[in-house]
Amino acid sequence: MGSFGGMEILIVLMVILLFFGAKRIPELARGIGQGMNEFRKASDQIKQELEQGEKEGLKSDSKTKAKTKTKANTNKESEESKVN
Template identity: 75%
Template sequence: MLGGFGGMEVLIILLVVLLFFGAKRIPELARGIGQGINEFQKASDEIKKEIEQGGKEGLSSESKEKEEVKNKEN
């Protein structure tokens, strides 16, 4: 089911969470966790874009350097 957890284990965990936080706070916690996951995904996407752009810039500068070497040889 969930990474090696059976149905009974998940049920026990949910009951403990319900007892510990109460029914009123669970939606707040879930909302906060969802927002945290969204922020993490946005940051991850931004980092991926920066890496890709850096790679493209690196390739374009490599091409320019190769052209300069060719021009100097001619």
């Protein structure tokens, strides 16, 4: 399938005009615009939630690493005190 040229687009627009009528086309365009707007808002909200979850995950990982390091240091110190 090739790309659409100017003539094909004109024919599609004429068919839409005949099918829906001149009065309904602005309503359809408005509805399509509102739908796209809602979709964009929803996708932005999902992106924000994912970024927040990612940040919280990184914070959780750093806390876990700090706890592990503290436990390792405590274990090392207790082993050294047993040896001495």
